[in-house]
Amino acid sequence: xxxxxxxxxxxxxxxxxxxxxxxxxxxxxxxxxxxxxxxxxxxxxxxxxxxxxxxxxxxxxxxxxxxxxxxxxxxxxxxxxxxxxxxxxxxxxxxxxxxxxxxxxxxxxxxxxxxxxxxxxxxxxxxxxxxxxxxxxxxxxxxxxxxxxxxxxxxxxxxxxxxxxxxxxxxxxxxxxxxxx
Numbered sequence: 001x002x003x004x005x006x007x008x009x010x011x012x013x014x015x016x017x018x019x020x021x022x023x024x025x026x027x028x029x030x031x032x033x034x035x036x037x038x039x040x041x042x043x044x045x046x047x048x049x050x051x052x053x054x055x056x057x058x059x060x061x062x063x064x065x066x067x068x069x070x071x072x073x074x075x076x077x078x079x080x081x082x083x084x085x086x087x088x089x090x091x092x093x094x095x096x097x098x099x100x101x102x103x104x105x106x107x108x109x110x111x112x113x114x115x116x117x118x119x120x121x122x123x124x125x126x127x128x129x130x131x132x133x134x135x136x137x138x139x140x141x142x143x144x145x146x147x148x149x150x151x152x153x154x155x156x157x158x159x160x161x162x163x164x165x166x167x168x169x170x171x172x173x174x175x176x177x178x179x180x181x
Contacts, residue, residue, distance in 0.1 A: 024118065036081050036107065043111065045074050046083060046100065050108035054099045056089075065154050083107060139168060146172050 022040070038046065041064070048063050049055055061071035075098055078084040083104035089095035100108060123131060146152045146169065156169050 046108045049100050054097050057096050
């Protein structure tokens, strides 16, 4: 096998891995009690709003790496589904705050435990030594990939109240900050 074939094979496997993870994460993004379904992009917006409670549409656009009009379109769809509320900033009516409705909060809080449970079930099928190697490999890949400040900001989840002290992105940001001091 040539190095080019190995890289091609590796790249193909990474694409398949990414597609499976995306599909896995987006399974059962619905709230049957409220008869509501959302897309993966809408869910990520809901989770961002949930983590930060009350945000501007511009914050959502920056976090998702999308344009302001695209963020507005997502918020409009979520509002039509009864998941978010918009209110104008009393100090500047050009700014609009977005917050979750009760149904939006329910959906945001129900989906995460479900995703975690599905992930636990999947990972339980991997032998411990291979799981450890997978974790190390993913961490190494992310560290090298996210050394670029622009990419780091693009993928940072700005997790708000759900901040995790073991977040690899936070660790990388801290290292970069300390290196620049």
